[in-house]
Amino acid sequence: MARNPATADDGRLTGTAVDAVVFDVFGTVVDWRTDVAGEFERVGTRVGAQADWMELTTEWRSLYPPTLLRVVSGEIPWQSLDGLHRMMLDELLAKHGLTEFSDTDRAELVQAWHRLRPWPDSPDGLSQLRETHITATLSNGSIGLLIQLARTGGLPFDTILSAELIHSYKPDPKVYLMAAEQLGVSPQRLLMTACHVEDLRAAADAGLRTAYIPRPLEWGPDRPAPAAPDWVDLTATDISDLARQLAR
Known part of the structure; x- marks a missing residue:
């Protein structure tokens, strides 16, 4: 054959x-894991926050699939991944009571995904x-x-x-x-x-x-x-x- x-x-x-x-x-x-966790630790230390930065990074990433599916299903309107990363980050920080991060700090963390x-x-x-x-x-x-x-x-x-x-x-x-x-x-x-x-x-x-x-x-x-x-x-x-x- x-x-x-x-x-x-x-x-x-x-x-x-x-x-x-x-x-x-x-x-x-x-x-993504190493660099985002490193940025979390750097910015978190600067603002005086304390957390398990690697675990927080893992949890941020875990919000990614269900959030994208909400867009694909039409539950929420399309927006750029930066916008979705910021939405997920705000949810994550609120859940853990990490109020030390300003808007500028949060924008900086979102930009970490651009520097992997x-x-x-x-x-x-x-x-x-x-x-x-x-x-x-x-x-x-x-x-x-x-x-x-x-x-x-x-x-x-x-x-x-x-x-x-x-x-x-x-x-x-x-x-x-x-x-x-x-x-x-x-x-x-x-x-x-x-x-x-x-x-x-x-x-x-x-x-x-x-x-x-x-x-x-x-x-x-x-x-x-x-x-x-x-x-x-x-x-x-x-x-x-x-x-x-x-x-x-």
Whole structure:
């Protein structure tokens, strides 16, 4: 029987089946936890507040999925991710009675999401991947935020795509299909790459291919990454590993 050129002998997806690769950014390409917690501690110390800053950062991030779903469902109107981060931060600080933070302090903390450092493999891995495939972000972050992360982190994406372009958020299937349309490829030849299984599930349901990178620190130092689901097309240890697999 002739071999399918889209799969290796072991059935895994090969690079010939993919025209472009899009990436979740927060957690998959950049480390949000370390840098946001560091900014929380810096600003909190300055204003005289006391808290477990790492835990507070984790809780801030935990508000992210349900808040985005409220936008996708139409419960609340669309606004930029900065606006949603500020809304979530206000809710978080009120819950913990942290009244020391002024409007200026809170705006500074929201901007921390614009200054996240990449994982060590991200710049070189993206450079390797660009030799064979189109690369782009596909993030809920705003275009301006993503450009800042790419420029300061040396992240050589071919282009920046954001859910902002259609005033929605992942996991809305329209976001994934928008990426395929913008890149001029069919959904079946577009590979969504993320460390979040729920992002990949939504992408797969929209007809995209999927690659899982289980970043060990995404869920905190004491929690392992979820196991790779059996329905994902590829699993890679990092972006460099993904580039090597897709170069086959």
